[in-house]
Amino acid sequence: MTNRAECLHLLFEFVQSGDVEQAGTAAGTIIGYVSTLDGLEAQVAALDDLRANLTSRCEAVGILGEAEDRHEMVEDAMEQARRTLENRSTA
Secondary structure: OOHHHHHHHHHHHHHHHOOHHHHHHHHHHHHHHHHOOOOHHHHHHHHHHHHHHHHHHHHHHOOOHHHHHHHHHHHHHHHHHHHHHHHHHHO
């Protein structure tokens, strides 16, 4: 599995299961993946790609209830990470 595919898999598994350990593993994998990319532009694009793909997967299976809440939390965290990266480029 590629790093990108592994990130998506782990994020989706967390959204479905709610397993906090899974969330930690997903976060670490995302950091590892994004940090291998050259330049902030590529890193921001990778986060956007992960977010869009996770949303597509969640919509495809029609997640509801607590899983939907977890998906929103992941989206918020990824947006915050994106803003942090963008702020680094303007600092």
